[in-house]
Structure formats: C-alpha cells, structure tokens
Amino acid sequence: EPEVTQTPSHQVTQMGQEVILRCVPISNHLYFYWYRQILGQKVEFLVSFYNNEISEKSEIFDDQFSVERPDGSNFTLKIRSTKLEDSAMYFCASSADHNTEAFFGQGTRLTVV
Amino acid sequence: TQLLEQSPQFLSIQEGENLTVYCNSSSVFSSLQWYRQEPGEGPVLLVTVVTGGEVKKLKRLTFQFGDARKDSSLHITAAQPGDTGLYLCAGASNNNDMRFGAGTRLTVKP
Numbered sequence: 001e002p003e004v005t006q007t008p009s010h011q012v013t014q015m016g017q018e019v020i021l022r023c024v025p026i027s028n029h030l031y032f033y034w035y036r037q038i039l040g041q042k043v044e045f046l047v048s049f050y051n052n053e054i055s056e057k058s059e060i061f062d063d064q065f066s067v068e069r070p071d072g073s074n075f076t077l078k079i080r081s082t083k084l085e086d087s088a089m090y091f092c093a094s095s096a097d098h099n100t101e102a103f104f105g106q107g108t109r110l111t112v113v
Numbered sequence: 114t115q116l117l118e119q120s121p122q123f124l125s126i127q128e129g130e131n132l133t134v135y136c137n138s139s140s141v142f143s144s145l146q147w148y149r150q151e152p153g154e155g156p157v158l159l160v161t162v163v164t165g166g167e168v169k170k171l172k173r174l175t176f177q178f179g180d181a182r183k184d185s186s187l188h189i190t191a192a193q194p195g196d197t198g199l200y201l202c203a204g205a206s207n208n209n210d211m212r213f214g215a216g217t218r219l220t221v222k223p
Contacts, residue, residue, distance in 0.1 A: 043213040056210045091155050100144050104155035
C-alpha cells in the first residue's frame, strides 16, 4: 500500500543551525502539507503546496521556514536558524485532491538543543 | 481560520461499553476527516466525510457528519482495548486547508 515516508526519523540539532526535513509523498498525489506537533499538544498546520508553489501557510510558517519540491518525488521543509521552540514532531502529508483523504508520514522528531 | 472543538478531552471506559466523541465548530467544512494517532506516530486516516448528514461505518465505528457540515461524531460500539488511542478530527473549508482539533484521548480498560 502506498505510503508517505519521512527522513530522518529523529534529528538533533544545535540552536541556530539549519535543518532540512525530507518527505516522499504518495506518488500520484498533487497536494502536499507540513504539520507539526509539539509534545503533548495539538497537530498544527504549517503549509500546503500545490503546483510548485505554496497555496496556504499559517502564522507559524514565518520567513525562517521554506518548502521545496526539488525533484519529482521529494518534498522538503527547511528551517534556516532553529530555535529551541522548534522542537516538535514534524509530519508530512499528501492528498490526491484538495483537502480530502490526506495521508500522513510517521514524522520526524526534531530536537533543538 | 476554523477552530474545531473536540469533546470530551479524555475518556476512560471498560471493554464492551459504547461511546461517542464529538467534533464541533462554528465553521462550515467542505470535508472532515477522522484520524487516530498512537504515541510517536503519525495520524492514521479512518474516514473522510463530505456530505451533510452523511453516515459512514467502519466495523464498530460509526461516523456522522452534521447536516450543516459544522460538526461530526464518532461512535464506537463494544469498545475494545485495541481502540485505545488519540482520536483527531480535522476539517477543511474552501478558504483553509485542513486544521485539527485537539483530540479525544480514549482509554479502554480490559
């Protein structure tokens, strides 16, 4: 069964360093999403991406964040200068159509120290 | 941005009991999804509802979308310990991509 895969599963980084979280969405999906979940808190929307551009972003997704689809399979989230409060689980999701049947990866646990 | 309120926040029941959890909002959704999340893992899609009044069944789980497409419920019949987990609803509208509620954490005791 097709699935969304994310790498790495865990990432520990020093405050101020750049990190890139990688995702391979389901192959025939056209809509891609990043969400984050701080430990014990709710799943929060970061950004959606369609047709090689951002279609919506939340207030969390400031200029320290960027997304890219560098090739036909990968979808990445970059945090330029990490802060302690960026520590969270980051989930990638994809869907075939807008806002329906979104499937999630297993997440990347980011720890900023 | 739509806000989804889930209730109850926590629910602990005995095996064999029935339960209903709720997802409410003042916003109208074009679609609403229910997910289940285990600790340290990503949300797993259970169902998507798109039509007001729609009822979908998944084994012992029954999902209902409100007529006005502002709310939804999840009913579990004869709960089992394997049903234990965090149940999340997530709604999308024409103006906003999918947003999550805070979830209902269900514990089913054997």
